[in-house]
Amino acid sequence: MNWFWQGRRIPLSWLLLTRQPVRLLVALAGISFAGILMFMQLGFRDGLFDASITVHRLFDADLVLISPRSASSVRMAGFPRRRLVQTLADPQVEGITPVHWGLMLWRNPETRKNRAILALGYNPDDPFFITSELNSQSQLLKQKGRILFDQLSRPEFGPIADWYREGRVVETEIAGNRVRVVGLVDLGTSFGADGNLLTSTETFLDLQPQKPPGSIEVGLVRLQSDANPIEVRDRLRDKLPEDVLVLTKQGFMDFEQNYWRSSTSIGFIFTLGAAMGFVVGCVIVYQVLYTDVSEHLPEYATLMAMGYRLTHLLGVVIREGFYLAILGYLPAYMAGQGLYWFVRDATRLPVGMNVTRAVTVLVMILLMCMASAFLAMRRLIDADPAEIF
Amino acid sequence: MSTKAVHIQSLTHSFGRGSMRREVLKNISLSIAKGEVVLLTGPSGCGKTTLLTLIGALRTIQSGDVTVLGQELRGAGRRRRQQLRRRIGMIFQGHNLLRCLTAEQNVQMGADLLPDLSYRARRDQARQWLRAVGLDDQLSKLPHDLSGGQKQRVAIARALAANPQLLLADEPTAALDSVTGRDVVELLRKLARDQSCAVLMVTHDPRILDVADRLIQMEDGTLLSTV
Numbered sequence: 001m002n003w004f005w006q007g008r009r010i011p012l013s014w015l016l017l018t019r020q021p022v023r024l025l026v027a028l029a030g031i032s033f034a035g036i037l038m039f040m041q042l043g044f045r046d047g048l049f050d051a052s053i054t055v056h057r058l059f060d061a062d063l064v065l066i067s068p069r070s071a072s073s074v075r076m077a078g079f080p081r082r083r084l085v086q087t088l089a090d091p092q093v094e095g096i097t098p099v100h101w102g103l104m105l106w107r108n109p110e111t112r113k114n115r116a117i118l119a120l121g122y123n124p125d126d127p128f129f130i131t132s133e134l135n136s137q138s139q140l141l142k143q144k145g146r147i148l149f150d151q152l153s154r155p156e157f158g159p160i161a162d163w164y165r166e167g168r169v170v171e172t173e174i175a176g177n178r179v180r181v182v183g184l185v186d187l188g189t190s191f192g193a194d195g196n197l198l199t200s201t202e203t204f205l206d207l208q209p210q211k212p213p214g215s216i217e218v219g220l221v222r223l224q225s226d227a228n229p230i231e232v233r234d235r236l237r238d239k240l241p242e243d244v245l246v247l248t249k250q251g252f253m254d255f256e257q258n259y260w261r262s263s264t265s266i267g268f269i270f271t272l273g274a275a276m277g278f279v280v281g282c283v284i285v286y287q288v289l290y291t292d293v294s295e296h297l298p299e300y301a302t303l304m305a306m307g308y309r310l311t312h313l314l315g316v317v318i319r320e321g322f323y324l325a326i327l328g329y330l331p332a333y334m335a336g337q338g339l340y341w342f343v344r345d346a347t348r349l350p351v352g353m354n355v356t357r358a359v360t361v362l363v364m365i366l367l368m369c370m371a372s373a374f375l376a377m378r379r380l381i382d383a384d385p386a387e388i389f
Numbered sequence: 390m391s392t393k394a395v396h397i398q399s400l401t402h403s404f405g406r407g408s409m410r411r412e413v414l415k416n417i418s419l420s421i422a423k424g425e426v427v428l429l430t431g432p433s434g435c436g437k438t439t440l441l442t443l444i445g446a447l448r449t450i451q452s453g454d455v456t457v458l459g460q461e462l463r464g465a466g467r468r469r470r471q472q473l474r475r476r477i478g479m480i481f482q483g484h485n486l487l488r489c490l491t492a493e494q495n496v497q498m499g500a501d502l503l504p505d506l507s508y509r510a511r512r513d514q515a516r517q518w519l520r521a522v523g524l525d526d527q528l529s530k531l532p533h534d535l536s537g538g539q540k541q542r543v544a545i546a547r548a549l550a551a552n553p554q555l556l557l558a559d560e561p562t563a564a565l566d567s568v569t570g571r572d573v574v575e576l577l578r579k580l581a582r583d584q585s586c587a588v589l590m591v592t593h594d595p596r597i598l599d600v601a602d603r604l605i606q607m608e609d610g611t612l613l614s615t616v
Contacts, residue, residue, distance in 0.1 A: 009501050305481075
């Protein structure tokens with residue numbers, strides 16, 4: 001421990017910061033603001049990408065068939081159902097589930113206003129979801145005109161969940177057809193779909209009579225447990241004609257996320273927003289450190305005249321930047337948590353803190369403060385000890 | 390090692406370039422022995438401060454030989470000069486205390502330059518020097534709350550806390566009234582004697598000339614007389 005006591009010095013950087021509490025607070029407010037901005041923008045971006053596959057994740061499938069004309073979950077095109085049946089010819093395919101998928105106009109039973117909702121139609125006897133609870137709820141759909149409503153849907157669809165829990169019979173219209181809510185499920189909204197409902201193939205086709213019955217939007221393929229999904233996928237791709245696209249489940253989720261990432265400006269906008277936060281933070285920290293160094297220039301020069309090394313003084317400025325980064329990060333982290341909670345509550349998007357983002361923003365703030373400290377240090381080179389006599 | 394703390398041989402220094410070039414110091418030769426107190430006087434602008442900064446290794450030597458504490462300064466690099474400065478105490482016209490540090494911490498910034506001492510030992514050293522300049526009851530005050538004389542005394546304690554072998558002072562009494570100024574200079578001399586440290590002090594103050602072992606007058610960049 002002896003080296004520690006010998007190495008111990010007056011905590012000059014700390015005192016330089018804390019003896020000017022007003023300036024410190026202004027600096028911390030600026031850094032925290034930049035941090036919050038980054039948390040917010042990155043949170044929105046990740047939340048969007050996560051949200052776009054909340055339903056996809058729940059599918060009980062190893063491979064997924066879609067039409068090559070499909071662009072995303074809100075613009076799914078149909079393909080011949082017999083392509084899905086053809087996959088059964090492969091020895092490692094265990095089972096299939098054809099799925100109808102499309103947006104429908106839901107009438108809010110309270111305000112009688114229409115709004116687009118994402119509807120999934122499937123055979124209630126087919127295994128569809130990875131959770132057994134959802135699969136057993138599916139049995140309720142065997143009667144015609146019954147639906148399961150996603151209680152995480154936006155409130156604009158009406159107080160469906162509340163009414164249902166009160167024991168009322170909840171009925172409304174979809175495309176002029178009467179439907180009854182027979183259960184609630186937890187799926188979650190995405191930027192593309194404000195709400196979800198599940199129903200049987202029969203009901204789905206009743207609600208959308210213009211759809212040809214031999215056409216489906218998504219085909220789920222389950223493989224034997226010892227099968228390698230990638231090998232089977234490649235085999236099926238060779239066998240099936242060009243009018244269908246074979247993807248792994250992960251590939252299906254990537255397909256959806258890639259749409260939002262590359263085909264829309266959303267990903268770019270939020271990344272740019274985070275970059276703006278970074279730049280704003282840089283400017284604020286640089287301003288604070290530069291003023292600080294300028295104001296203390298005679299004192300730094302005095303220290304140099306006393307025999308302190310320039311590198312020692314550079315270290316003081318670097319440490320100031322480091323303290324600012326840590327002190328500014330903590331409130332940004334807390335405010336980030338609060339804002340995520342607020343956004344989750346208001347938009348039902350799965351926006352939350354995760355370790356990756358917490359570390360990313362911490363690294364960004366550190367980078368920001370260090371870069372600013374390095375820039376401000378150039379001012380220190382001007383400290384000429386010969387000038388102070 | 391020689392007995393001389395400072396030895397200067399035909400030192401010339403000028404500022405500016407081309408037609409603006411102006412010689413500030415002309416062919417100066419001077420020696421200061423260890424433990425000697427030398428006072429340097431002269432009208433302002435005659436080059437006293439420049440001489441002080443050259444001896445203090447704050448500027449590079451242009452021509453002439455300057456040896457300070459056994460170190461040849463001509464052609465000495467930044468690092469060598471910085472190392473030498475650790476052994477020289479400097480007291481400035483303005484006190485130049487660090488505003489964010491207490492009196493004790495300011496003095497400790499000087500003591501921190503001493504190698505191989507624990508934090509506690511350095512802090513005790515700082516307190517001891519503040520006691521020596523009569524400020525042991527002002528340890529935790531910021532420079533802001535100290536009077537001019539007190540600040541100057543803190544600056545002296547800071548310079549002495551690094552155990553210098555040479556002390557350079559530029560008008561240390563300029564900001565002080567006659568009584569305090571006198572006290573400060575007496576203190577300087579006593580402390581310097583105790584540590585056998587050479588002192589070179591620039592001053593305009595006629596009231597303190599008697600503390601000197603030797604008085605040097607300067608005019609227009611040359612030394613007039615050595616009394």
